[in-house]
Amino acid sequence: MNVLKASHCLLALSVLFATDLPSALAGKVLVFPVDGSHWVNMNILIGVLHSRGHEVTVVRSASSWYVKEDSPHYTAITVTLPEPINIEKPDFFISFLSKMLEIQKHGGSPLAFAEFYWHMLTTLYDMHRQASQLVLEIFENPVLMKRLDEGRYDVVLTDPGLPVGVLVAHKLGLPMVYNVRWITSGEGHFVVAPSPPSYVPAAGSLMSNRMSFGERIKNVFHYVLNMYIDHFIVRPEYDKLVAHYFGPETDFYHLLQGADIWLMRSDFIFEFPRPTMPNVIYIGGFQCKPSKPLPPDLEEFVKGSGEHGVVIMSLGTLVKALPSEITSEIAAGFAQLPQRVIWRHLGERPHNLGNNTLLVKWLPQNDLLGHPKTRAFVAHGGTNGIYESIYHGVPVVGIPLLFDQFENMLRLKVRGAAKVLDATKLDSQSFLAAVQEVLHQPSYRENMQRLSRLHKDQPTQPQDSALYWIEYVMRHKGAAHLRTESYKMPWYSYHSLDVMAFLLAVVLTVGGAVILTIRYLCLCLCRRKKSKLE
Known part of the structure; x- marks a missing residue:
């Protein structure tokens, strides 16, 4: 009996130490953050990874105003750009907000709506054009690329709001984890999970998940508008990079959708219920913690x-x-x-x-x-x-x-x-x-x-879930078994339009054949009756 108790104590102690000590798999993580408020929560993840014994390297631009070059938690790789990315300019959001507020004062007129979107889309295009320059500076720097290749990283952790890390991860052949809520085309779910516009609000629609007929029309309008913005404003600069460095057979959208794990900064007590996928892990509020005494x-x-x-x-x-x-x-x-x-x-x-x-x-x-x-x-x-x-x-x-x-x-x-x-x-x-x-x-x-x-009231705290799944990808060199391959399908196959067209053709063919057969039989019957009467 004493031996049994002793074994239980040893087991309990081993579990305790296993949870408290740094991870036995001390890996190497390459991080591509987005500046501003996005960096606040990415930096928390970096601190947690560092505390577990992982070696973290952060790629930043020289003009970054939040992502510092010196940190006890990571080593920085600094890239100098021809011009700073808009969100890295300290006064950018002040001038942008002033312009947006001035436009909104004009009310809901079509002219104000057009002016609002014109200014927003121009700014969005400039931001992604500048971000694509960061990719170019990395790929065209053989010394830096050699350093990244010889770094033997286990995983790329990136914020896909600016998809620099997506392209670099593909170039290095590394598994990829997203710290994400927003991507290039809007809210992250819209490219990773089915998103019926009948009850899933599109970004910018300002709808709940309970929509009237008129609201569903407005929601579909915003859904199509977001697709237009993504295809014609955001993607062209990245499509050029992908075609140049990876060849015409590689699609940027497929690279964007191909992350192993999506650490989604959402919680369904806040978000509206919607379809999801097995490689989406919800970590909404992972930065929250009990309060400490005030100064x-x-x-x-x-x-x-x-x-x-x-x-x-x-x-x-x-x-x-x-x-x-x-x-x-x-x-x-x-x-x-x-x-x-x-x-x-x-x-x-x-x-x-x-x-x-x-x-x-x-x-x-x-x-x-x-x-x-x-x-x-x-x-x-x-x-x-x-x-x-x-x-x-x-x-x-x-x-x-x-x-x-x-x-x-x-x-x-x-x-x-x-x-x-x-x-x-x-x-x-x-x-x-x-x-x-x-x-x-x-x-x-x-x-x-x-x-x-x-x-x-969760079985696992969001921060622990984030850490577990990052280490999961490191242990297993990816998580392809959790990722659907549907994003590689043509749009008409994804929506089964080819199947419906085939079935419609079969129905029409069979129906036509039946009608022709009936007409033929009727014609033959009529001829027989006519011949008998004669």
């Missing part, structure tokens, strides 16, 4: 709020500040609240700022959201902030500004956890009313806390 000065400010608590406001990492006419209205609204406000604000100080509002250049967002005195979160709707608010159960007042932020806020609104405002129509009173509604109607907090409980 003493912030803690003192928060505690001083008394029973009213505090409101947090942040616009994330991309947009430093809103136009002054909008921030003035927000400041005036905040000034009328009994709550204290902590506002991450980097622009010009609003002239009508209230005594209850603290402006900071940086704030520990996760720790503030997890503080018991935090009552609401005023946010732009970036994915990282959304999941942190869900994790900590804090209701949101949304002011979406760019890209997927509108759809993120729509999902929270549909679930009753957020109030959404239009930045171009915002004034102090509408802003104040929205914040007060979220603060005083219990349903907002109750709905968000319900989402928080669902999000946390």
Whole structure:
């Protein structure tokens, strides 16, 4: 009996050490990130990989403003580009946002819609043209290519929003893992899983998964529009690279769809239900964690709020500040609240700022959201902030500004956890009313806390799932058995149009033959009757 107990103890200790010690498979990971807010969550994965004993190498451009050259967690390979990629220019998003807000002020006229898309598509084309230059600089540098080839990497971890890593992984013949929500053509599911537009909202449609007939028409329009943008705006530059370096028989879209594992930064407590695939692993909210104590000065400010608590406001990492006419209205609204406000604000100080509002250049967002005195979160709707608010159960007042932020806020609104405002129509009173509604109607907090409980109730934490599947691909040199080959099929075969055409032809042929036979028999019968009568 004692021997049995001892063996159980040894087994328990071995499991404990196996989970706590670095991975026995200390591999080499080549990382191609996207700058800005995407880098925030990629850097977390890199830190986890490093803690497990893996050797990480990050390929960055010299103009990158978030991906630093020096880090204790990775070795950097820096590539100099002829011109910086737009998203790596510190002031790019400020000017882009100002232009977008100016266009949106004109309302929903066809001219404003056309101007909005023209500006967006021009910017999108420039960004991918610049990213394709990074591929060119890597492939045309024999010293760098030799270094990458001799690096003997086990896997490429890449963000396919800019698909530089996709082409390099194919060139090196390496398995590939995506840290993904968005790819070149929109939301990642649309190229990896069936996406019926009858109930799967297309990017930009601002629809839920319950659509009326008219909304389905609008959704199909956006679905086709996204296909047009992908084929004629995004893909041409990459198609040229693929044709030049891999030959005409290789298709860029096939390379993009050929990742072994998709680490999808989504969770179905937030996303609308939809079809998926076995090589899609959901890690939405993997960056979230329990809050830590606040710095003493912030803690003192928060505690001083008394029973009213505090409101947090942040616009994330991309947009430093809103136009002054909008921030003035927000400041005036905040000034009328009994709550204290902590506002991450980097622009010009609003002239009508209230005594209850603290402006900071940086704030520990996760720790503030997890503080018991935090009552609401005023946010732009970036994915990282959304999941942190869900994790900590804090209701949101949304002011979406760019890209997927509108759809993120729509999902929270549909679930009753957020109030959404239009930045171009915002004034102090509408802003104040929205914040007060979220603060005083219990349903907002109750709905968000319900989402928080669902999000946390998982057999495996998202970060552990991400690590497991990256190491899985390293151990098995890929995961082709989880990947469908349907993406290599022609579009007419994928949708079984050739089968339907064949079956229709068979039906028509058989039907025609039956009709001709009946007509022939009838004709013969008529002739016999006629001959008898004669």
